[in-house]
Amino acid sequence: MKEDQEFTALRRFLKLKRYEKPPPRYFNDFSSDVIARIRADDLADRSEPLEKIQWESPWMQRVLGLFQTKPVFAGLFGAAICVVLVTGIVLLQQADNNPYMGPMGIADTSQAESGTALPSAFGEAKGPLSASATPSVAPVTYSGSNIFEMLQPRTERVNWTPGPK
Amino acid sequence: MSEPAPAKDNSKPATPEPSEESVLVRRAQHGDLAAYDELVRRYQERIYATVYHMTSNHEDANDLAQDTFIKAYQALKSFKGGSSFYTWIYRIAVNKTINFLKQRKNRSHMSLNDLDFNAEHDPDLVALVSDKTPRRDAGLNELQEKLNEAMLKLSEPHRLVVTLHDVQGLAHDEIAEIMDCNIGTVRSRLFYARQQLQAYLSDYLK
Numbered sequence: 001m002k003e004d005q006e007f008t009a010l011r012r013f014l015k016l017k018r019y020e021k022p023p024p025r026y027f028n029d030f031s032s033d034v035i036a037r038i039r040a041d042d043l044a045d046r047s048e049p050l051e052k053i054q055w056e057s058p059w060m061q062r063v064l065g066l067f068q069t070k071p072v073f074a075g076l077f078g079a080a081i082c083v084v085l086v087t088g089i090v091l092l093q094q095a096d097n098n099p100y101m102g103p104m105g106i107a108d109t110s111q112a113e114s115g116t117a118l119p120s121a122f123g124e125a126k127g128p129l130s131a132s133a134t135p136s137v138a139p140v141t142y143s144g145s146n147i148f149e150m151l152q153p154r155t156e157r158v159n160w161t162p163g164p165k
Numbered sequence: 166m167s168e169p170a171p172a173k174d175n176s177k178p179a180t181p182e183p184s185e186e187s188v189l190v191r192r193a194q195h196g197d198l199a200a201y202d203e204l205v206r207r208y209q210e211r212i213y214a215t216v217y218h219m220t221s222n223h224e225d226a227n228d229l230a231q232d233t234f235i236k237a238y239q240a241l242k243s244f245k246g247g248s249s250f251y252t253w254i255y256r257i258a259v260n261k262t263i264n265f266l267k268q269r270k271n272r273s274h275m276s277l278n279d280l281d282f283n284a285e286h287d288p289d290l291v292a293l294v295s296d297k298t299p300r301r302d303a304g305l306n307e308l309q310e311k312l313n314e315a316m317l318k319l320s321e322p323h324r325l326v327v328t329l330h331d332v333q334g335l336a337h338d339e340i341a342e343i344m345d346c347n348i349g350t351v352r353s354r355l356f357y358a359r360q361q362l363q364a365y366l367s368d369y370l371k
Contacts (some may be wrong), residue, residue: 007359007363008371010362010363011331013370014290014327017218017332018332019282019284019287020279020281021278023223030231031205032202032280033231034202035198035202038235041239148196
């Protein structure tokens with residue numbers, strides 16, 4: 001209490017602050033503004049996952065915006081996806097039917113016919129070895145259906161046995 | 166000169182019944198926004214005033230007071246009722262304001278509210294002004310500005326103690342609870358803050 005008496009003049013001066021008032025009707029809308037902001041935050045939390053991704057990834061927002069303003073791009077994008085899918089399916093089916101498949105999906109039938117395909121590539125060469133050589137090339141078959149598995153190189157041993165003189 | 170009336174905020178509404186308030190708090194904890202709206206209405210003026218007197222800026226006080234109530238709603242589930250809702254929300258407001266002031270350091274500018282016309286009729290203020298200037302309105306506005314400048318020179322804890330005690334009329338123990346310190350600390354801070362203010366405003370207190 002002694003302290004209070006010591007600062008009597010100051011405390012009177014400080015009374016001035018109690019008369020500082022915000023603009024009239026300021027508090028009329030205060031609570032409704034607070035509640036509106038709480039509701040908005042709640043809505044943002046409950047928004048659709050797609051919307052969330054849209055807002056969290058600006059590039060996605062731009063792409064989706066482009067699709068909305070120019071539907072042609074959406075159609076083109078859809079068509080491109082379809083082409084990629086169909087191509088993939090076709091390639092997969094061809095791979096199942098033709099075990100010898102080139103990297104671009106073109107079947108190499110000459111190798112598939114017989115194991116003698118390889119010597120013919122040497123032409124009519126004569127020699128102690130080549131004349132009677134009977135190379136044995138085992139046909140390579142791909143059991144897997146995975147297109148990537150088919151593209152992997154495989155090594156088969158070739159036996160060159162000299163023929164009778 | 167008459168003795169100043171006990172520090173009391175004119176805008177201070179009657180403190181609600183604890184049981185009634187706890188019912189509102191419980192309803193709000195279950196997502197009842199109407200109940201929370203009622204709680205906001207009860208404390209909006211006191212929270213706004215505290216933040217305003219700390220910042221001396223209406224726009225900042227508006228933002229911080231709204232943020233306080235939003236933060237309180239989000240944290241309402243963690244409110245266990247260990248203290249009164251009133252103390253709890255005051256604490257949120259005070260922490261938010263002090264953090265804001267620390268970030269804003271040296272970039273403060275005042276945006277003062279107008280004085281209520283009743284100020285002109287307060288005998289203490291009339292006496293204060295008539296000694297200084299013959300034009301009362303100009304005198305009050307000038308004094309208001311000087312007082313706010315002096316307040317902003319205080320450190321945040323000292324300004325807070327003066328605001329809560331001398332401007333808003335809270336008791337020492339309530340302030341100690343809000344500031345999470347003991348009553349002795351509140352008293353010593355108040356004494357030091359008043360000394361500082363008296364020095365800053367010495368020209369107007371003669």
